[in-house]
Amino acid sequence: MxxxxxxxxxxxxxxxxxxxxxxxxxxxxxxxxxxxxxxxxxxxxxxxxxxxxxxxxxxxxxxxxxxxxxxxxxxxxxxxxxxxxxxxxxxxxxxxxxxxxxxxxxxxxxxxxxxxxxxxxxxxxxxxxxxxxxxxxxxxxxxxxxxxxxxxxxxxxxxxxxxxxxxxxxxxxxxxxxxxxxxxxxxxxxxxxxxxxxxxxxxxxxxxxxxxxxxxxxxxxxxxxxxxxLTAKTSVFGIIGNPVAHSLSPFMHNEAFEFHNLDAVYIPFEVKNLDEFIERFIKKETREVELNFKGFSVTIPHKSTIIKHLDFVDGTAKAIGAVNTVKIKNGKLYGYNTDAQGFIEPLKNSYGDLGNAKIAVFGAGGAARACVYALGKENAKATIFARNIGKAQSLADEFNVQSSKFKVEGESYKNFDIVVNTTPLGTCGEFENKTPATAEQLENVNLVYDLVYNPFETQFIKEAKKASVPTIGGIAMLVGQAMAQLKIWTGEDAPMKEMSAAVLKRLN
Structure with missing residues (x-):
């Protein structure tokens, strides 16, 4: 107090x-x-x-x-x-x-x-x-x-x-x-x-x-x-990036801290200059304020550039080339990537064994990298679809998978078991009414997974339902990666029900 x-x-x-x-x-x-x-x-x-x-x-x-x-x-x-x-x-x-x-x-x-x-x-x-x-x-x-x-x-x-x-x-x-x-x-x-x-x-x-x-x-x-x-002894966590104003992470993590009765708080930190933030807020030798930082989430545009500041980077983060979680212990910075785990666990829980499953991945950005990496670990057969075929091919070559342009109207994804959207199409705002595929293109697909979580039901999810295809929404991955972060930072098992409810409450 x-x-x-x-x-x-x-x-x-x-x-x-x-x-x-x-x-x-x-x-x-x-x-x-x-x-x-x-x-x-x-x-x-x-x-x-x-x-x-x-x-x-x-x-x-x-x-x-x-x-x-x-x-x-x-x-x-x-x-x-x-x-x-x-x-x-x-x-x-x-x-x-x-x-x-x-x-x-x-x-x-x-x-x-x-x-x-x-x-x-x-x-x-x-x-x-x-x-x-x-x-x-x-x-x-x-x-x-x-x-x-x-x-x-x-x-x-x-x-x-x-x-x-x-x-x-x-x-x-x-x-x-x-x-x-x-x-x-x-x-x-x-x-x-x-x-x-x-x-x-x-x-x-x-x-x-x-x-x-x-x-x-x-x-x-x-x-x-x-x-x-809160007191000066409270452990401080947060999300760093630009922008972070609309992040739902504070609501999930603070709910988890309260659930476990932890003296900790999770705060949005808008950071444009990452080097300055690390030097003046984090590094023990150079920091100018004492806030009792214990760790932070990393979002765009710092997921790759943060790596040069870390004392340790785990194998998953190295393979993906991005860090979304930093733990601070004894003055050292440890980097991890929980996006891959957050993505794959809901998919396995819903679909089962992914070995040899044919999976279409829409997009070739940072989220797609984590997804393709995780799918490879499960021996799934991924194909990357993107408007920029050069970018898709580059990512495909890196992870030894296939690439292709998006299918046009009249062409189907029926040869795929699962279709995953990692693009911003469908996101609340200018893309809200957009979808990367129509109901007709999704017929005979076994599962659709949209990483967009706001709105709760995207246009892509609506198209899948029209085609009677089961779906997974973006909240599953959002909560999943946050649960893994909590475990890294605190050693506590994450309260999935409470964290999911906190997100849904905020979205509503």
Whole structure:
């Protein structure tokens, strides 16, 4: 457990909407931030009466923010308008904390009432970059302030180190600070901040209601990442790649950690510059932050380039030429590939003995490599189909299998026992209505396996069902490779039922 607080930030255009959102936030938050700058019109009497009622049923703190647009707020505000707002008597009566930007003198609050008991958060925001002079900014706002908030925009994970070091400095100086790296690359600071001594972390009321880039929903912070339970001793795992925002891995692995009652957390780390990440976050001799990393998943575009940084690579990963799992032990980095196992186990469970089975593999990318390797180990007869016949032939030559162009309309895959799709066709988004084969082409095939997992039922799966062909969806491989990762990292058997349910819940 830690002593930090979760602050749910509430933004609304009308008083009615604001009060409704506050009522929802009460069940999640230790602190509720009222973004008064979001209101199209401030109706003092109605607003303060409603907030007074809420005060009576909320044990937490209310934080007022009235931010100008040039500092990340939602409306144009003159300096005079801001001073007038904070001088209002009602602010001192019903609000516990006030967020004052760097340029706003603290004496504005409670001016009329004569009260000086309100807690002031002195804040600085840069929504465009990570300023080079962060320590100077820290000096400015920390001089006479009880609580500091410094939020910067991180373009890559390396940008986050500067603001994290301010947390370390504040702890050494016995000051309270809220350090935030905004954007996808900075999400980890929102999750791990409380564990390392940050006073507060900001959360969205729900997905789609974020008030700043990279903000995570309060429900996810509490239920998925369990941020209130984390400490500096918590083992940190995660997924590194670019992008990682839509990864389902955090939901699977954190569910497994909770199932086994492990003091561990799994976090998405958006990493563009892999070399910098390894040097500044991971390598014992050069790292600049101590997060207690124990391992991580690797996704595109780093599955091959990670290999040069590893102290050991297992045989499967070497043969495939890609690593999707790294374990950190005694300062050494061990690389593995669980994609092959994650792919083949569901196939064997569904089909049985794959020896001499004729299998059409659609695609010639990284996923296809893992599949063809795994099929070879089972003595199956694979043929690689791809639009780029040169790429297909190159992969086929490497693994001593056949290659071919995709069949055109009117041609069938009836001579194959199993058809596997490793292409993105059918994936949610621009490819959602696409399929690599039609029902007519799949007639007399014994099994169709689609590695695409979102949506749950792809167009390819629908075509297979039209042809009365049994199917395996992509969730099977997704969960399978994650189960193997968990075993490598923790030695624990993975709870397949719970991990699968976590994925399905998220997709739904």
């Amino acid at each position: 830690n002593n930090g607080k979760i602050c749910v930030s509430v933004c609304a255009k009308t008083t009615e909407e604001l009060i409704e959102k506050i009522s929802c936030a009460k069940n999640l938050a230790d602190v509720i931030e009222l973004r008064f700058d979001c209101l199209e019109k401030i109706e003092p009497e109605k607003l303060w009466n409603k907030i007074k009622q809420i005060r009576q049923s909320f044990d937490g703190k209310l934080l007022a923010t009235f931010r100008p647009i040039e500092q990340g707020g939602k409306r144009n505000l003159t300096f005079a308008e801001r001073k007038e707002f904070w001088a209002d008597l009602h602010i001192s009566e019903f609000i516990d904390w006030a967020d004052f930007e760097l340029d706003l003198p603290e004496e504005n609050i409670n001016k009329r009432s004569g009260k000086t008991s309100k807690k002031v958060i002195k804040s600085f925001h840069d929504f465009e970059k990570t300023p080079a002079n962060l320590n100077e900014i820290y000096n400015q706002i920390s001089a006479n302030s009880e609580l500091l908030k410094i939020a910067i925009q991180a373009d890559d994970i390396g940008d986050t180190i500067a603001v994290w070091k301010l947390l370390e400095r504040a702890k050494a100086e016995k000051k309270q600070i809220i350090p935030i790296a905004m954007g996808e690359a900075g999400k980890w600071t929102r999750i791990l901040g409380l564990a390392h001594g940050a006073s507060m972390t900001y959360a969205a009321l729900s997905a789609g209601r974020e008030t700043a880039p990279g903000q995570i929903s309060a429900k996810d912070l509490i239920e998925t990442y369990r941020v209130r339970e």
